[in-house]
Amino acid sequence: MSVVGRRSSDVGRKQTKMEGRKPREKCGVFGIYGPGLNVARLTYYGIFALQHRGQESAGIAILDGDKIHVQKGMGLVSEVFGNSDLDKLQGRAAIGHVRYSTTGASQLVNAQPLVFRYAGGMLGLAHNGNITNVHELHQRLTSSGAIFQSTTDSEIIVNLLARYSQASFSMEEAVIRCMQDLEGAYSLVILTEKSLFAVRDAYGFRPLCLGVLNGNYVVASESCALDTIGASFLRDVTPGEIVTINEHGLTSTQGVSCQRRAHCIFEYIYFARPDSNIDGFNVKKVRREMGRRLAQEYPVKVDLVIPVPDSGTSAALGYAEASGISFEEGLMKNRYVGRTFIQPCQEMRDVGVRLKLNPVRELLAGKRIVLIDDSLVRGTTSKKIVGMLRECGAREIHLCLSSPPVAHACYYGIDTSNEKELLAAQMSLEEIRQRITVDGLHYLSLNSLLDIFDGKKDSFCTACYSGDYPIALESAEIDRTKKLEF
Ligand code: SF4
Missing domain, CATH: 3.60.20.10 (Aminohydrolase, N-terminal nucleophile (Ntn) domain)
Structure with missing residues (x-):
């Protein structure tokens, strides 16, 4: 699923309560x-x-x-x-x-x-x-x-x-x-x-x-x-x-x-950690293959493949390998930002992302970039990262996600948030592209993702992408605000 378009400012749709963090x-x-x-x-x-x-x-x-x-x-x-x-x-x-x-x-x-x-x-x-x-x-x-x-x-x-x-x-x-x-x-x-x-x-x-x-x-x-x-x-x-x-x-x-x-x-x-093996598959190898498949699904003429570290790194390596485009660490991560760092006050709200990630200006100026991340849930952080890359002079930015759009909540132990806060549940692909302010946006297709698990593709839950929940839920529990707790 992809869309390429001209850059524009935020589409101005009503903001939902998006905190920009990954699901946990x-x-x-x-x-x-x-x-x-x-x-x-x-x-x-x-x-x-x-x-x-x-x-x-x-x-x-x-x-x-x-x-x-x-x-x-x-x-x-x-x-x-x-x-x-x-x-x-x-x-x-x-x-x-x-x-x-x-x-x-x-x-x-x-x-x-x-x-x-x-x-x-x-x-x-x-x-x-x-x-x-x-x-x-x-x-x-x-x-x-x-x-x-x-x-x-x-x-x-x-x-x-x-x-x-x-x-x-x-x-x-x-x-x-x-x-x-x-x-x-x-x-x-x-x-x-x-x-x-x-x-x-x-x-x-x-x-x-x-x-x-x-x-x-x-x-x-x-x-x-x-x-x-x-x-x-x-x-x-x-x-x-x-x-x-x-x-x-x-x-x-x-x-x-x-x-x-x-x-x-x-x-x-x-x-999971990339060095783990789960149910017969090594996580890092799977992520690299996701990147290769992204390159096949979304071939784009750019100068650099840049990961959002660390979650996008393996897939970016795979994309670079399959496309022949140079891989560069264009965003450096501060590894010492822990759970307890003092949150920036309102006037310093941009500091939040900058505390964790800093772009390498010398690599990015004048370059066309494909930026690789694992998923886009609420989109706030991605938009800030794209803004930082543009400030450094990146000429063209395509965002590729190594997963399909997360459009449904998870009820099986992952905090994917309320569906109202999931970007893909609320907006079209083109609207998301405009909100993130990228020149092109592509999500790895579910078929391509499942094909990686050759012979075992029916063994997975994909409900947050497909809405196909393996276990029927009590209707009272569909309300995410109740969190299945009592
Ligand atoms: S794949 Fe299934 S279990 Fe995993 S996060 Fe999505 S809905 Fe939850």
């Missing part, structure tokens, strides 16, 4: 069963490697004897844990979590792992995903006397597990019953007094993989966390599978099954 992954999970290992430090490094999946809170729960201790806090992994904290956390198994929360829920009470004491013992849980029948389950549980401490769907899972395991089911049977109740996306790590469980929903929305470190099993949202601690990748946890790890080793059970697979394709486009 809600969480990353990690687990290790390793008697004799320093599981607290390994979990710390594991969630550190998964920091890109959530920056608002971090936590580690550790099994020591028959007790589960937990430490968690708001902030980055490095802000929540110091050396002395990790020294205090001793045990034989641990789970960890990093979280990005949606509006109104960024509170310590919602940080994970959630750890509960119940009649059957202690239970810790960390969750990546979003349960789509949360209202129905919440109603069912509260009407039978359940009280909730947090506002997360994850607490509903803990509640179900505790109930089923008290009703004379083994924990594995309780997990199966719980999976039968749950609809939506969930990759879970669960810690009990005896075992570590890794659980993935029947569609396989969110990634989860299994590795081994000196004979001890490790699970993580992404393989980059296994690499970080020196573990070898064994395989992905399969959709609907329950992996149980304890002193007897590892067993696998198919908890639930369904015909359809729905791996989140946005993981490959933006969320």
Whole structure:
């Protein structure tokens, strides 16, 4: 999907509340069963490697004897844990979590792992995903006397597990019953007094993989966390599978099954780390191929291919390779701008983007450019970047996105925002081109994107592009302001 046109000023349509930020992954999970290992430090490094999946809170729960201790806090992994904290956390198994929360829920009470004491013992849980029948389950549980401490769907899972395991089911049977109740996306790590469980929903929305470190099993949202601690990748946890790890080793059970697979394709486009392998595909290789395909779909006569770092870099390399046009790092990224930097005041609003990105004037003056980014959600940042490139004298700017237009909200664990704030849901391609003030605009087609996953193209969720939701949603939950929370 592309459009080329003359540059013009903003089309002047009514501005919606667009903040210009990228959609955010809600969480990353990690687990290790390793008697004799320093599981607290390994979990710390594991969630550190998964920091890109959530920056608002971090936590580690550790099994020591028959007790589960937990430490968690708001902030980055490095802000929540110091050396002395990790020294205090001793045990034989641990789970960890990093979280990005949606509006109104960024509170310590919602940080994970959630750890509960119940009649059957202690239970810790960390969750990546979003349960789509949360209202129905919440109603069912509260009407039978359940009280909730947090506002997360994850607490509903803990509640179900505790109930089923008290009703004379083994924990594995309780997990199966719980999976039968749950609809939506969930990759879970669960810690009990005896075992570590890794659980993935029947569609396989969110990634989860299994590795081994000196004979001890490790699970993580992404393989980059296994690499970080020196573990070898064994395989992905399969959709609907329950992996149980304890002193007897590892067993696998198919908890639930369904015909359809729905791996989140946005993981490959933006969320996952490029060095991760997910469900058989290396993220960086996929991104590079997206760039090659962009060059085929949108061949344009320009002088330079420039990425928006870092998310557009792999695709820009692919575009340059396929087109023969020079790749240049025309925008430099300040890698030290963290979550906590002081936001510029209104008079200094342009500083926001400039703090993160600075164009290399000497490279850009008088040049025709194809600018490569991964996606365009609200468009505010892209417009500012284009403005900076023009100030540096860029003569012609074409914006190429390595994904199709994001026109629908996500209900499976990604904060893609309200559909009213999605540019592609509100405007035509030509209107978007004018708003961003580029000379040409092109989105990678969905067919081309899916063709990259040769032989597996039916295994993906593409709902935010196509509107084809793998799981039907309760009508009450279509309101994004409710965020599927209760
Ligand atoms: S709707 Fe989009 S972001 Fe959400 S799971 Fe599907 S592909 Fe991923």
